[in-house]
Amino acid sequence: MVDVVREIERKYEAEAGTELRELPAMDRLPGVAATADTGPVALDATYYDTEDGRLAAHRTTLRRRVGGGDEGWHLKLPADPRDPGVRDEIRAPLADELPRELAALVRSRVRGAPLVPLMRLCQRRTARELRDAAGTPLAEVSVDEVSAERYGPAGTTAEWTEVEAELAPGQDPALLDAVDELLRAAGLRSSASPSKLRRALDATAWQEQEERPRPPAKRERAPKGEAPGTAADVVLAYVRTQVDAIVELDPAVRRDVPDSVHRMRVATRRLRSAFRSYGRVLDRAVTDPVGAELKWLAAELGVDRDREVLTARLAERLDEVPRSLRLGPVTTRLRTFSQARRTGSRRHLLAVLDGGRYLALLDRLDALLAGPPLHRKTAERPAAGVVEKALRRDFDRLARGVGEALASGPGAHRDLAVHEARKAAKRARYAAEAARPALGKPAKQFAGQMTELQELLGDHQDSVVARAALRDLAAQAHAAGEPSFTYGLAYAREQAIAAEREAQLPGLWSRITRYAGGLTL
Structure with missing residues (x-):
């Protein structure tokens, strides 16, 4: 049995050592009546892809995560081509093998190519939950200390800290705009990477670029606004x-x-x-x-x-x-x-x-x-x-x-x-x-x-x-x-x-x- 959650989030760069208590107070944001800090929580996720990166080529993420309230297998699919921060997350219970429901959902991308471990991301997360007057969760703002390790003989590691603001299911995205304004006023800037995996891939890229496998089909397009020539x-x-x-x-x-x-x-x-x-x-x-x-x-x-x-x-x-x-x-x-x-x-x-x-x-x-x-x-x-x-x-x-x-x-x-x-x-x-x-x-x-x-x-x-x-x-x-x-x-x-x-x-x-x-x- 799988669950589907519409994920709407924004990510921000943060200095190493940033703590949740250093973030600005958020209990006066529109609709927010109270906040509650939780954590720390340890999250350990292994990300999978084909050797030639077919999931990444289609902006698709597959992971097996241990820890937290939603541990299990997670498949993230783009939900809005205009906004990389909006994705559908399909969740399946924790198991040793990839559940068949998720295997079917990636079949058009991977075909017969095997899925192999690509990256391990370990996080220490502290979070602040924003709630309305009835106690309903509206959003969560977290500080994530991330350690990434790429699998394989040329694997390397990377570490960074980021702030993430994620909307609770069914809530008004305008709240994230208000959170964004508050965080930017505090000196944070948007992350250059749309996801932790993308940042990890960039930070741990193989040096031997010519040996990297390639996706099976080209995806290049002409620059926006520039008409193709032939x-x-x-x-x-x-x-x-x-x-x-x-x-x-x-x-x-x-x-x-x-x-x-x-x-x-x-x-x-x-x-x-x-x-x-x-x-x-x-x-x-x-x-x-x-x-x-x-x-x-x-x-x-x-x-x-x-x-x-x-x-x-x-x-x-x-x-x-x-x-x-x-x-x-x-x-x-x-x-x-x-x-x-x-x-x-x-x-x-x-x-x-x-x-x-x-x-x-x-x-x-x-x-x-x-x-x-x-x-x-x-x-x-x-x-x-x-x-x-x-x-x-x-x-x-x-x-x-x-x-x-x-x-x-x-x-x-x-x-x-x-x-x-x-x-x-x-x-x-x-x-x-x-x-x-x-x-x-x-x-x-x-x-x-x-x-x-x-x-x-x-x-x-x-x-x-x-x-x-x-x-x-x-x-x-x-x-x-x-x-x-x-x-x-x-x-x-x-x-x-x-x-x-x-x-x-x-x-x-x-x-x-x-x-x-x-x-x-």
């Missing part, structure tokens, strides 16, 4: 972002974090789209088989989500029917219908993520980034011209799809044409997202136009799927001797929604084509 730079940066997203979302999907499955699925789609849109930069003879595996993964991720989205839409339509016209057990019928369509399950999804096919896909993506299959003649050209041509090609493809949808008469052929146009709009949108570092604001605006079009066409497609489901519901109700009238009313509403979207399409498309025609990418 087409390869732009495309590979986008591909790398999506690969990182898949790997980093894996633990969230396993933990069933809201929206994580959808976000991971979108990352797979963005990757496949980039491979197709920028096939003159990356060799499709190599990327197409990888794209096929990404399509498989997206389908596995989408089984239950598609059912949930459809169920929610059907429930919304049925709820719109006046109560006096809701004949028969429509709520129960919908619940039964939804459960019958549940071909996936949490257990199945976890089996996919633990399976060899998925892990082999992650390895192939790493290999693709480590040795990109570039068409050198195109890939080495300045980015702007290459990505602009790719956008134009995708837009021309979209124009043909929308043209076919507009020319089609009502019925199944139009529904299919609208669906194909939606997929083309999504591809053009993702291509524009990838092009933003090279083309700037025009690419951002173009992506916004594609998003608007995609949403309109997507709502039409969702209506097509919902109407098919409502026909099935009506048939099942009829066969069971239940009234089917209510499903017919919901069907008519979905039919009206589709007609509204079809009526809106010409105007929206006219506006988009005028915009695209005058657009200088």
Whole structure:
């Protein structure tokens, strides 16, 4: 059994010998009614990683700690890319071996590489707990005397003292701002390292740098604000972002974090789209088989989500029917219908993520980034011209799809044409997202136009799927001797929604084509 704690903390440099009593009083901070000093407590933690630092490459920390009120195995995962001080700490009881729940959460990072002891950190901690008037803990400020020892034949040691302020679970982060102001006024400055492990790694770095193992895939990015120079730079940066997203979302999907499955699925789609849109930069003879595996993964991720989205839409339509016209057990019928369509399950999804096919896909993506299959003649050209041509090609493809949808008469052929146009709009949108570092604001605006079009066409497609489901519901109700009238009313509403979207399409498309025609990418 594991527990999850959202860790929000800040760290400060301190002189050796700093004591808790030397810190400023904190009982007058907003919301703080009392403080209590505790300690000292001895903490002894061993940190683990692969030989080539795969956890560190993904800002992930795994330790086994003895001592303190939370001793056990701790896995820390980044929770906010904008703030390294915010992490999710997943805790498991103390054991000799890594608990299988935590082993699963790091699998996308380590693959088959063994986890080995990397660093031992011993601390002497004295702490001050900040409490409200009811005695509820609000935050803790501690002084940590740290001794670090790196494992291995070239291991070295380091010692330092730091002050740490950590928010109690569920409390207002504004309190840390007040603590920060108080500590800075007392002369403390923020730590240059986001974590004790990072500081220990830097302080005990091997001297023989050329002998250090390397992570399996490059993670370099262009400096912030600086546009990459070549087409390869732009495309590979986008591909790398999506690969990182898949790997980093894996633990969230396993933990069933809201929206994580959808976000991971979108990352797979963005990757496949980039491979197709920028096939003159990356060799499709190599990327197409990888794209096929990404399509498989997206389908596995989408089984239950598609059912949930459809169920929610059907429930919304049925709820719109006046109560006096809701004949028969429509709520129960919908619940039964939804459960019958549940071909996936949490257990199945976890089996996919633990399976060899998925892990082999992650390895192939790493290999693709480590040795990109570039068409050198195109890939080495300045980015702007290459990505602009790719956008134009995708837009021309979209124009043909929308043209076919507009020319089609009502019925199944139009529904299919609208669906194909939606997929083309999504591809053009993702291509524009990838092009933003090279083309700037025009690419951002173009992506916004594609998003608007995609949403309109997507709502039409969702209506097509919902109407098919409502026909099935009506048939099942009829066969069971239940009234089917209510499903017919919901069907008519979905039919009206589709007609509204079809009526809106010409105007929206006219506006988009005028915009695209005058657009200088």
